[in-house]
Amino acid sequence: MERKMHEMAIATGLLRQVLAAAEAHDVERVEEVHVTCGVLRLVVPEALRAAFEVLRLTSIICRDRQGASTG
Numbered sequence: 001m002e003r004k005m006h007e008m009a010i011a012t013g014l015l016r017q018v019l020a021a022a023e024a025h026d027v028e029r030v031e032e033v034h035v036t037c038g039v040l041r042l043v044v045p046e047a048l049r050a051a052f053e054v055l056r057l058t059s060i061i062c063r064d065r066q067g068a069s070t071g
Contacts, residue, residue, distance in 0.1 A: 011051035
């Protein structure tokens, strides 16, 4: 049975929420994003962090920040 990585979909949704919140509050740059993952969600924190890192590079507002924090 193949296990599909759903962390990319979660990271995509997370980035959309970050961008929407930044726009709503006239924020020009996002420096940090902290995410807490529940155990029952079966999220691999390292995979989510890696997916978000890839996606944030496509977003000017998040591009300059230093890494992602998941827990």
